[in-house]
Amino acid sequence: MNSHFKEITITNFRGFDSLTIKKLQRINIFVGANNVGKTSILEAAFMLSGxxxxxxxxxxxxxxxxxxxxxxxxxxxxxxxxxxxxxxxxxxxxxxxxxxxxxxxxxxxxxxxxxxxxxxxxxxxxxxxxxxxxxxxxxxxxxxxxxxxxxxxxxxxxxxxxxxxxxLNALFIPVDKNDANATANFSTLVKHNRKHFVTNALHDFDPSIESIEALPDGLYLKIKNVKELLPISMGGDGVRRMINIISTIACEDYDIVFIDEIDNGMHYSAHKLMWRTILKFILTHDIQLFVTTHNLDCLMGLKNAMQEEDSLRKLTHVYNVAKTRNKGFQVYSYGYNELKEAIENEIEIRK
Known part of the structure; x- marks a missing residue:
C-alpha cells in the first residue's frame, strides 16, 4: 500500500502564516472563497511529495x-x-x-x-x-x-x-485544457499498452464514446453511430478535461495526485459522472487525491456520486478553507453526512 498524507502543517508559505490540515483522507476536496489559499495547500503538499x-x-x-x-x-x-x-x-x-x-x-x-x-x-x-x-x-x-x-x-x-x-511519485495537474499535453500523454500510453485506462474511463464518463485514437494531427474520438472520427475539440470542454486528467494520471504509477480546479470546463450536468469516473480510477490504483473547486454544482455532483457509492463516503472529505477574524486561517472538515446536510439545507460551505 502506498504512503499517503494524514496531516499537513504549513508555516510562512504563500499567504499562510500558519495552517494545519488534519484527518486527510484518500480523496480530499478543498473549497473556499477566492484567494483564500486553496491552490497554495496543494502546492505545499506537492513540495513535500518531491x-x-x-x-x-x-x-x-x-x-x-x-x-x-x-x-x-x-x-x-x-x-x-x-x-x-x-x-x-x-x-x-x-x-x-x-x-x-x-x-x-x-x-x-x-x-x-x-x-x-x-x-x-x-x-x-x-x-x-x-x-x-x-x-x-x-x-x-x-x-x-x-x-x-x-x-x-x-x-x-x-x-x-x-x-x-x-x-513518493506525485503529479500536479494545473488549470488548463491543453490538447497538446493530452496528445503527448495519450501517445505515451499507447506505447506502453495502457491506452485502455483512458478508453474505459471515457466510456464511463460518456457511454457514447467507443474509443480514442492518436493520429498525427491530434486525438480523435470514435462516437457511437457517427461515421467519422471526431477531433477531441468536438467532444466539448468536459471531455477534453477528462482526457487531460486521466491520460496524465495513467502515464505513470502515481502515489499522490493534485488537481487544481478539477471542474474547469465542465458543464454542471457532467459533474457526477466526472466524480464517479475519477474516483473509480483513484481507488483502483491506490492514489491519494487532492483537488480544489469553488463550484457548488461540483460539490453537488460529488455528493450525488457518494450517495450512489457507499465505499466513497468513508474515503472522501471536503475541507472549507476560511480566514477568520480571531483565529486566522482555519480548515473545517465535512464528511458525507455533513456535506449532504449542508447542501440540502443550502448552507454556504465555500465562504
Missing part, C-alpha cells in the same frame, strides 16, 4: 502562471508576505508513521538601486536558494540538503543530495 528536487519551487510558480518566469527569482513569492525573514516550514505526517519536513531560505545579492530602497532585503535578487529536508524518524530532524544556484553566466543549476532516495 522535497528532494529543488527545482520544484520554480515549477509550482510556473504551473500557477507562465507569466512568472521559470527561474529562481520567482521563489520570492513562496515566502509569506514576500518577506524573506518568514522562513517557510512544511511538514507532512504520513500513513507509514514518518514525518516529511522541508524548509528553505534564499541567498540574495543587491545592486545600488536595491540598497537605496527602504525595503532592500526583499527587493534583492535571489542568487541561491538553500533547502533542508528529511523524513523525521526516532527524533531525527533535517538530514539532507539541496540548493538552486545561479552561476556567473546567468544559468541556473541544481545541487541535490545523493544520499536521499525519493519513494
Amino acid at each position: 522535497m528532494s528536487n529543488p527545482f520544484i519551487s520554480n515549477r509550482i510558480n510556473y504551473l500557477r502562471t507562465a507569466l512568472l518566469n521559470n527561474n529562481i527569482d520567482s521563489s520570492r513569492y513562496l515566502f509569506h508576505n514576500v518577506d524573506f525573514s518568514n522562513k517557510p516550514l512544511l511538514k507532512g505526517f504520513m500513513t507509514d508513521g514518518k514525518t516529511r519536513k522541508i524548509t528553505f531560505a534564499p541567498v540574495t545579492s543587491h545592486n545600488e538601486t536595491d540598497m537605496s530602497s527602504s525595503n532592500s532585503a526583499n527587493q534583492a535578487i535571489i542568487s541561491q536558494l538553500n533547502f533542508e529536508f528529511g523524513q523525521e524518524e526516532n527524533g531525527k530532524g533535517f538530514t539532507y540538503h539541496s540548493k538552486i544556484v545561479v552561476a556567473n553566466d546567468g544559468n541556473t543549476r541544481q545541487e541535490t543530495d545523493n544520499g536521499y532516495r525519493e519513494l
Whole structure:
C-alpha cells in the first residue's frame, strides 16, 4: 500500500502564516472563497511529495502562471508576505508513521538601486536558494540538503543530495485544457499498452464514446453511430478535461495526485459522472487525491456520486478553507453526512 498524507502543517508559505490540515483522507476536496489559499495547500503538499528536487519551487510558480518566469527569482513569492525573514516550514505526517519536513531560505545579492530602497532585503535578487529536508524518524530532524544556484553566466543549476532516495511519485495537474499535453500523454500510453485506462474511463464518463485514437494531427474520438472520427475539440470542454486528467494520471504509477480546479470546463450536468469516473480510477490504483473547486454544482455532483457509492463516503472529505477574524486561517472538515446536510439545507460551505 502506498504512503499517503494524514496531516499537513504549513508555516510562512504563500499567504499562510500558519495552517494545519488534519484527518486527510484518500480523496480530499478543498473549497473556499477566492484567494483564500486553496491552490497554495496543494502546492505545499506537492513540495513535500518531491522535497528532494529543488527545482520544484520554480515549477509550482510556473504551473500557477507562465507569466512568472521559470527561474529562481520567482521563489520570492513562496515566502509569506514576500518577506524573506518568514522562513517557510512544511511538514507532512504520513500513513507509514514518518514525518516529511522541508524548509528553505534564499541567498540574495543587491545592486545600488536595491540598497537605496527602504525595503532592500526583499527587493534583492535571489542568487541561491538553500533547502533542508528529511523524513523525521526516532527524533531525527533535517538530514539532507539541496540548493538552486545561479552561476556567473546567468544559468541556473541544481545541487541535490545523493544520499536521499525519493519513494513518493506525485503529479500536479494545473488549470488548463491543453490538447497538446493530452496528445503527448495519450501517445505515451499507447506505447506502453495502457491506452485502455483512458478508453474505459471515457466510456464511463460518456457511454457514447467507443474509443480514442492518436493520429498525427491530434486525438480523435470514435462516437457511437457517427461515421467519422471526431477531433477531441468536438467532444466539448468536459471531455477534453477528462482526457487531460486521466491520460496524465495513467502515464505513470502515481502515489499522490493534485488537481487544481478539477471542474474547469465542465458543464454542471457532467459533474457526477466526472466524480464517479475519477474516483473509480483513484481507488483502483491506490492514489491519494487532492483537488480544489469553488463550484457548488461540483460539490453537488460529488455528493450525488457518494450517495450512489457507499465505499466513497468513508474515503472522501471536503475541507472549507476560511480566514477568520480571531483565529486566522482555519480548515473545517465535512464528511458525507455533513456535506449532504449542508447542501440540502443550502448552507454556504465555500465562504
